Amino acid sequence: MTADLTVPATVALLRQLGHTDDYAIWSETHGLPLRQLDTGWQVTETGSGWLLYRSERGERVTPYRCFNLESQLCAELLAGVLGRTTAPPRPATEAAFDTLLARWRHAPWRLRPATRGQLAEALAQLGVPASAYSLYGGAFEGRLCLEQRLEGWRVHRVRSGRTEPITGWTTEPTACAEFWRRLVDEDLPTLLGADPLPLPAAAEPESPPDDLSLPEALAIEARNGWTKPIGIESPTHGVHRPGPGFDDVAHLHELPKGHWELRYTERGQTSVQASYQREGDAAADLIAPYLSTPGIASPDRHASRFAPTRYEQLLHHWRQLPWHTNPTTPQDLAIALRDHGFPYDSYTLGGGRGSDTLRIAERLDSWRVYQVRAGRVRGETRHATSAEAHAEFWRRAVDRLLPELIAR
Structure with a gap:
C-alpha cells in the first residue's frame, strides 16, 4: 500500500x-x-x-x-x-479570524524571547491559553513544554503518552528560541484562547514627494548596464532616443503640462499603452519591467483558491511560513511574491506613486521602500544596499500587506 x-x-x-x-x-x-x-x-x-x-x-x-x-x-x-456536498458550518469563524488577524499583526515571528519570563510575557500578550503550553516541563498531553534540567534545557511535546520529539539545549536563550519557533510555526495560528492585547496604531509618517526624474532613470539604466528598447522623446530634458525600429516598437513621449504617454506602433498603427500624470511614474515604469516581470502571479496561487473563508485564507498564508523566506535581490523578491500568492496589483517593484501599493525603488543615492496611499508617500525608509531594501520590503509585505489583503 x-x-x-x-x-x-x-x-x-x-x-x-x-x-x-x-x-x-x-x-x-x-x-x-x-x-x-x-x-x-x-x-x-x-x-x-x-x-x-x-x-x-x-x-x-x-x-x-x-x-x-x-x-x-x-x-x-x-x-x-x-x-458532504457543501462546506460544514463554521461557528464563530469571524471571531476566529479576528483573533488570528490580531495575532498576525503582532508579528510574533519577529519577537525574540530569551528567558522563561520573556516567554510568559509574550504568550500573555498573544492570548495563548495556559492549557497549550508548560514553561516548567511535565508530561502534559498535547502541550508544548520547556523544561529545565541539571544538564541543560529541553523542548518537547507529549502525544498519546509519548514524549516526542525532545531537543536538548545547553543555554536558556537557545531553548527559548526553539520553543518560540515551534509555537509560532506549529501551534499559534489555531489556538483559540483569549484575544491578543491590542496594538497601538503603527506610525506611517508622510514623506515629501521626491519623484524619480527621467535623467535619473536613464542614469540607473546606465549604471546597471541595460537599456530598455523603448524610444524616448522629452523636449524638457533634451532627450531624443529613437526606438530600435519604425514598427513593433514603443515610445515614451513627454506631453504638455508634465504629462507623459507610452505609445506602441505596430503595422503603422499607433495606440496609447499607458498615460502618466507625473514624470516620476513614467520614469519608474521605464525601469520597472526589469524588476517586476518575474512577479506576475498566477491567480491559482492566491489564497482564495485554497480556502473559502477569510479565516482559512489567512491560516493558509500562516502555514506557508513566509517569515522564513529572505529575498535579497529583485529576482528573489519577485519570485517570493509570486510563490506566496501576492496579487500583482498589490505591490510595485519600480517606484513611482501612480497607485496605492507597497513599493520599492532604486535611486541613484539609495534604495527606498514605502507605501503609497491616496497618491502620497508614507513610511519611507532608505537603504544603502539592495539586499537591505529587499529584506525590508519583504518584512513589510509579510507583516502588514498580507493581512490587509485578506481583511478587506
Whole structure:
C-alpha cells in the first residue's frame, strides 16, 4: 500500500462503494478523459496541480479549490463524494479570524524571547491559553513544554503518552528560541484562547514627494548596464532616443503640462499603452519591467483558491511560513511574491506613486521602500544596499500587506 492517495486508487475505492456518476476527473497523467457533469464534483489536472469544484444543474455551487498535491485533491474529493456536498458550518469563524488577524499583526515571528519570563510575557500578550503550553516541563498531553534540567534545557511535546520529539539545549536563550519557533510555526495560528492585547496604531509618517526624474532613470539604466528598447522623446530634458525600429516598437513621449504617454506602433498603427500624470511614474515604469516581470502571479496561487473563508485564507498564508523566506535581490523578491500568492496589483517593484501599493525603488543615492496611499508617500525608509531594501520590503509585505489583503 502506497503512503499517499492517488487518483487511480481513489477512483477504485469510489467504484467499490458504488459511486460512478457523481464525479468526473480529467487527467492526462492517468488517462482520464474530459467528461462534463450536470451535477457532481469536477476534477481537472492542470499544469501546476489540481482543480476541484462542485456543480448542480449545470451551475458551479462551490468555490474553485486548488491543490498542489494529488493526495490532497483525492482526500477532498472523497470528503465531497462520501461525506458532504457543501462546506460544514463554521461557528464563530469571524471571531476566529479576528483573533488570528490580531495575532498576525503582532508579528510574533519577529519577537525574540530569551528567558522563561520573556516567554510568559509574550504568550500573555498573544492570548495563548495556559492549557497549550508548560514553561516548567511535565508530561502534559498535547502541550508544548520547556523544561529545565541539571544538564541543560529541553523542548518537547507529549502525544498519546509519548514524549516526542525532545531537543536538548545547553543555554536558556537557545531553548527559548526553539520553543518560540515551534509555537509560532506549529501551534499559534489555531489556538483559540483569549484575544491578543491590542496594538497601538503603527506610525506611517508622510514623506515629501521626491519623484524619480527621467535623467535619473536613464542614469540607473546606465549604471546597471541595460537599456530598455523603448524610444524616448522629452523636449524638457533634451532627450531624443529613437526606438530600435519604425514598427513593433514603443515610445515614451513627454506631453504638455508634465504629462507623459507610452505609445506602441505596430503595422503603422499607433495606440496609447499607458498615460502618466507625473514624470516620476513614467520614469519608474521605464525601469520597472526589469524588476517586476518575474512577479506576475498566477491567480491559482492566491489564497482564495485554497480556502473559502477569510479565516482559512489567512491560516493558509500562516502555514506557508513566509517569515522564513529572505529575498535579497529583485529576482528573489519577485519570485517570493509570486510563490506566496501576492496579487500583482498589490505591490510595485519600480517606484513611482501612480497607485496605492507597497513599493520599492532604486535611486541613484539609495534604495527606498514605502507605501503609497491616496497618491502620497508614507513610511519611507532608505537603504544603502539592495539586499537591505529587499529584506525590508519583504518584512513589510509579510507583516502588514498580507493581512490587509485578506481583511478587506
